[in-house]
Amino acid sequence: MNGPDGVADPPPASDNPWSRSxxxxxxxxxxxxxxxxxxxxxxxxxxxxxxxxxxxxxxxxxxxxxxxxxxxxxxxxxxxxxxxxxxxxxxxxxxxxxxxxxxxxxxxxxxxxxxxxxxxxxxxxxxxxxEGIDCGYKKSGALTVATTEPQVQRLNARVEAKHRFGLGSEDIRLLNADECAELVRGAEGVLAGTFTPHCARVDxxxxxxxxxxxxxxxxxxxxxxxxxxxxxxxxxxxxxxxxxxxxxxxxxxxxxxxxxxxxxxxLPLYSLMIATEPLPQQTWDELGWQDGMGIGDVRHLYYYSQRTVDGRIALGGRGAPYRLMNPISTENEQDARVYERLCETLREAFPAAAQARITHHWGGSLAVPxxxxxxxxxxxxxxxxxxxxxxxxxxxxxxxxxxxxxxxxxxxxxxxxxLPWVGHHTRNWEPEPLRFIASRVITKTLASSDAYEERSGRPAKRAWLVKPFLPPS
Structure with missing residues (x-):
């Protein structure tokens, strides 16, 4: 069943109380x-x-x-x-x-x-x-792509910072569009990217x-x-x-x-995901996506994706709304707006899989100090x-x-x-409703920053307003 915008309604959550994903x-x-x-x-x-x-x-x-x-x-x-x-x-x-x-x-x-x-x-x-754990572990590295000039600038800055304090090109390196296409041919609109070999895929x-x-x-x-x-x-x-x-x-x-x-x-921040049905080999051939390699981008509300053991694309991203009264609940594990954004990201990033049926939509909360x-x-x-x-x-x-x-x-x-996090201490988050207000402002600011950058091709200065509340790039 499709909604008024043509996007299929999110698949229902599993009836099994333990099968949350x-x-x-x-x-x-x-x-x-x-x-x-x-x-x-x-x-x-x-x-x-x-x-x-x-x-x-x-x-x-x-x-x-x-x-x-x-x-x-x-x-x-x-x-x-x-x-x-x-x-x-x-x-x-x-x-x-x-x-x-x-x-x-x-x-x-x-x-x-x-x-x-x-x-x-x-x-x-x-x-x-x-231990003989059957979890599909496969180490093929990770590709991070940029599709706008501001994203290219962020990638350049990230790699320069890594190299400046001691990592080398064997740890993370910049790629041009052609080099990205050698790793995944079906990714649309890629201008540049980075690759690191230090990443594996698992279930x-x-x-x-x-x-x-x-x-x-x-x-x-x-x-x-x-x-x-x-x-x-x-x-x-x-x-x-x-x-x-x-x-x-x-x-x-x-x-x-x-x-x-x-x-x-x-701050219990939710990250939501979708997964396609298993894709035919013809689609994977068209995508040219090496098994075991993760793919993501550097939008402010970025996505991350993997090729699953059974041949699906599993893709996730941030942006789920923070709820004041019940920040951790099953109601937060699906969100229609985030679902639509993830489906749109799938179609834009991997057009060869644009017609694939979405079989799963789920989420989970992570601990943000x-x-x-x-x-x-x-x-x-x-x-x-x-x-x-x-x-x-x-x-x-x-x-x-x-x-x-x-x-x-x-x-x-x-x-x-x-190691530097041993014995590290962090102050608490602000009390409610300040934390709630801040989380909503941050999400809206990041979404509008992405829209501005894609429209104008210039970095969104507004994103700097919420930088103190964000993870490091």
Whole structure:
């Protein structure tokens, strides 16, 4: 059924309460929840949240010390949140602002962080291979394209900045239009681009569910449908019981704001996605899109896309409205205006797939800290740890955070424990309704900036007005 503008209505959400995305719907094994926590349970390390951050922390702790008793409690099912709904980019590039990290730790630490994130892409591939996780991991790099002159300027500035502090052309390089066409022939209107080899494609839900199974094989205990109501030193109070532990690690990302004391710690920003039906080989031949390579752009409301394991285009972007009264809810997982914009982006960027049927539309919330910088913290006195604040870079950043938290808990001083986000602290967001007003103004400003640049071919100065509230370019 089509709306008045000719755009097909968004496909309905799945009736299965756990299948909140294309990825979760396609998970091979049963999504029936694991055992719920009941009564008191004692362990050495309790981790709250079975997303990427919590699962990687559990995996590396147990792999390092098989005698350690590690327990994970999850409000829904493993991979239910952002881990099972994201774009599936195992990408390099640090989560946060290099300049902000450098003010605290220096530019050498930022370069070390960039290198560690690059290694993180390969480390995830190593674990996927060694644990036999069937998640379609394929490392073919990422192409970022520009279709207007202002976008070309932003790409040039980004590459110059990366090269200036130590990355080389083997890490990220500029491409002209012809070079972009060698990587994807069917992308329309491309003027220039950048390419990095440090990126892989995955089915994120299969990765999360496979990682949970790997944790269990090592002896990690996972309780599902066991929401934590209170975290404090040595105790996690859940709806059905308590977990008593020497170490308690919070890995709840955007869902952290559901705890009263943490309501202003993050802006729960939604990123929405669509997916086409599986495309015929003739369309892929026309597109010339190498399997495993991610493609995105540098509009202010940018898109990101991957070629899925089963031959679809999965494409996502920002711009979902922030809701004052219920910032995290199923109602926020679909939005008609964002859906139309994503469909239009698909048609414009990949005209060979313009007639493909859209089979899925979904979304998930990510945790945006006030300065967009991730953090990994551990207080040895209280035994409380935190991993998260990834701001949309969680697939790779969570792996690094899990390894770092392992070292912090074991009291080891390593290259990981000296990375610039270790011990980083961020002030809270402004109280409501200021946060609500700001989020709406930001979205409208970015959308109007894109429209102005496409119409005029000149950079939109208005975008600078909201730059302090945006992730680093």
């Amino acid at each position: 294309l990825w979760l719907e396609g998970v091979v094994e049963d999504l029936t929840p694991r055992e719920q926590l009941s009564g008191d349970h004692t362990c050495d390390v309790a981790i709250v949240g079975a997303g990427f951050a919590g699962l990687w922390t559990a995996y590396y702790l147990k792999a390092a010390d098989p005698s350690l008793r590690v327990t994970v409690v999850e409000a829904e099912i493993a991979g239910f949140g952002a881990a099972g709904r994201n774009g599936g980019f195992v990408s390099a590039g640090i989560a946060g602002s290099g300049g902000r990290y450098a003010r605290r730790s220096g530019w050498d630490s930022v370069l070390r962080a960039e290198r560690e994130v690059q290694r993180g892409v390969d480390e995830i591939g190593r674990v996927v291979s060694s 994120p839900a299969r990765l999360a569910r496979g990682l949970a199974a790997a944790c269990e094989r090592l002896g990690v205990k996972i309780y599902e449908q066991s929401p934590a109501e209170l975290l404090r030193p040595k105790v996690v109070q859940c709806r059905g019981g308590r977990v008593l532990a020497d170490v308690v690690v919070r890995a709840t990302e955007s869902y952290t704001i559901r705890e009263r004391a943490e309501r202003r710690s993050f 006030r300065d967009w910088c991730m953090r990994t913290t551990f207080d040895r006195t209280t035994g409380l740890g935190f991993v998260g604040a990834f701001g949309g870079h969680g697939v790779t950043a969570a792996n690094i955070s899990g390894r770092t938290m392992r070292d912090l808990i074991f009291g080891q001083t390593t290259d990981l424990t000296s």
